[in-house]
Amino acid sequence: MARNQPPANQAPVVQRIRLRYAKRGPLRFTSHRDFARTFERAVQRAGVPIAYSQGFTPHPKVSYASAAPTGVASEAEYLEIGLRARVDPAEVGRRLDAALSPGLDVLDAVEAGPGSLADRIDASRWRIELPGVVPDELRHAVVAFEAAAEVPVQRLTKQGWRTFDARGPVVLIRVEEPPSEVSDVPCAILDLVIRQVTPSVRPDDVLSGLRVVVGLEPPVPPRATRLAQGTLTPQGEITDPLLADRTGAVTGVPPG
């Protein structure tokens, strides 16, 4: 049937832009699917000339680097968009930031250079606040966790319960010094660097691991934030994946 042919060809991609964005405060409960939908609408509102895939139901060209789990805040999420017209990356960043709800904030926008974003991301740094947990209690748990060769934990996945090792991919785990301001509720803070593996080990898996090794049970759900994502250096630092694109390219850092 002539009528059931796919619509006319979509315009090709002429420019790729990579964005770093944050998921903050209450909006950390945005799931990845929710974010994707919201982002596509923001693209519409911002009038960004996004390119579409071919076919009956054309999809806007957006690809995401591994997203933080629902409920986990992040200062370092990444995505890439394909455009059908060239635009100043800084301008795109600004327009998208304005179009997204406060709490979903665009932090950086650069034109993509060669190489894929995914290849530049192999680890994340996380910060976990554990209200109601005394720092020494956490220290004790961390010592036991580090000492273990393997810490098997379980997680419910779409395929049912899976058991995997939460210790191996953890590159760094330490208790941060508590903030200077004093509060009547103790709050221990955990600093974590985890390598990206399959199945991925997430902050809640490490917390499960602490429960496994010493039975640590935080009285209220801890609050995790991804602070950085990128390439792990031998020194244990994480390199911004947009750094390579920025070299030589026009960059812009819109107000966050």
Added chain:
Amino acid sequence: MQSVWPRLEPLLPLVSKPIQYVGGELGAVVKDWDSASVRWALMYPDAYEVGLPNQGVQILYEVLNERPGVLAERTYAVWPDLERLMREHGVPQFTVEAHRPVGAFDLFGVSFATELGYTNLLTALDLAGIPLSAADRDDRHPIVIAGGHAAFNPEPIAGFVDAAVLGDGEEAVLEITGIVAAWKAAGCPGGRDEVLLRLARTESVYVPRFYDVEYLPDGRIQRVVPNRADVPFRVRKRTTMDLDAWPYPKKPLVPLAETVHERYAVEIFRGCTRGCRFCQAGMITRPVRERSITTVGEMVRDGLKFSGFTEVGLLSLSSADHSEIGDICSGLAERYEGTNVSLSLPSTRVDAFNITLAEELSRNGRRTGLTFAPEGGSERIRRVINKMVSEEDLIRTVVTAYTNGWRQVKLYFMCGLPTETDDDVVQIARLAHEVIRAGRAATGTRDIRCTVSIGGFVPKPHTPFQWAAQASPETVDRRLGLLKQAINADRSLGRAIGYRYHDGEPSLVEGLLSRGDRRVGAVIRRVWELGGRFDGWSEHFSFARWTQACADVGVDLDWYTTRERGQAEVLPWDHLDSGLDKDWLWQDWQDSLSEYEQDDCRWTPCFDCGVCPGMDTEIQIGPTGRKLLPLTPVGH
């Protein structure tokens, strides 16, 4: 007013889809609590994913928040997982914008599109710390007001609400706001009783406590009379005239969470005079008031720009009936051609014109499915319900759809209609077979399908069928079984026909709540105590719980549902005036029984249903003769 967020936040990682409780929608408004003189909490008593897209609430929300000094926030039913945690941790029912406790607002307006939301009302009241029984409330508690279509018979919830508004809400909420503002400014003289009295005296706010219901020894109602001076004998519905003057929603809410409708919806008209006798919506929203083609065009343009939605829904009870629907569809189709905006017309009229419209609207995309609603399987039953479609037209229309590239057609029917016989229902199978046979012949392919979707008929107040006996679930289920057999009797044709139906039991409960009186309130409360929540969801609905509750409080379910009412019986909603003349309704019921059809007053003379003179309204339709102009660059 303190936010409950700090107490709610730790609970959210423990529940499913926490984003629905967070707010943060585009279009949401957060106002300063202390500088507002009147504060409304608006609720759609279902899950956020269903409630958020609701037009009624979005419209009232925007209308109220546009006024200086008036604050409106929204709240939705929380799922049982969060309800449990909220009880455990003492977190009250909250609004999603600023997470303020619902109990702290002046007014709590609840929108009922369906009666199955009543148990969710009780959960919300209870979580809010508002006494379930209106009689137990004092000046500290919000005034609880019901609106929406179910409010045309609020008697089953009369004990739980302080007031109900029948009909359109745009002007009603502003008038109520004005009365409450004046009363508060004067220092709340006379307390709760006085403000309710002031509302009742407008003659368009129903305050159940000011009416006494007396019963006959056989259980029927003897009379309903006001128990205060100056309170009207009958309360009138509200009608918003000139929809062009009320172009809402202007700033549609765009949620972060996924919801049932992800689109910008614009009502292209209100009311319907096609006169389908089962349709309460058509009866209670008369007369027809069109929004002009130019306003529709502007609303779509601005709504898409504001929201970033890529789908537009043109809503109404029968969208193909707009006097300029052809120009609206082609105008919009042209405007958005080549962009990724898609248009939809949830119209189910059975004629070729509908297909022409659908063709216009699918210019940008694929022809997924078309829906038609013949509602009755035999021509006889279609005369009874006043759905004027001949079998020939129906088949021709569906075949046209197939030959124009649609592969899938959905047909809606009802089961359990007044005077219905087994044969009327089995005829649906014959019709579906005929559709497939003719479709295959015309297209020369076997790659066509139709889905037959059947709903149980529930007699509704303010319709000619308000007197009718509802069919028992056994009857409905038996006929549905016969139909299934008949569809599959021909294996080849049967394979091309999908069959979807609902069990008869939920319809019986809906029937109880639709035509119930104040005595049914005890059943609702009992069901709620027994754990009833989200009764509109089949996975939460329990028929056993409802029959148990009826038994516990001594209410005869059959008496309210499968019993036919006589002409002289005082109906629980007789003191609530939808404008329809009761004698006209009775005549239409008699006409139905003698299979006599009634025309549409838009194209034939007024048939005196009573609404226009009674409510001082008139039909407002085009054509205006204007066209939609193309927009300057839409697809950047």
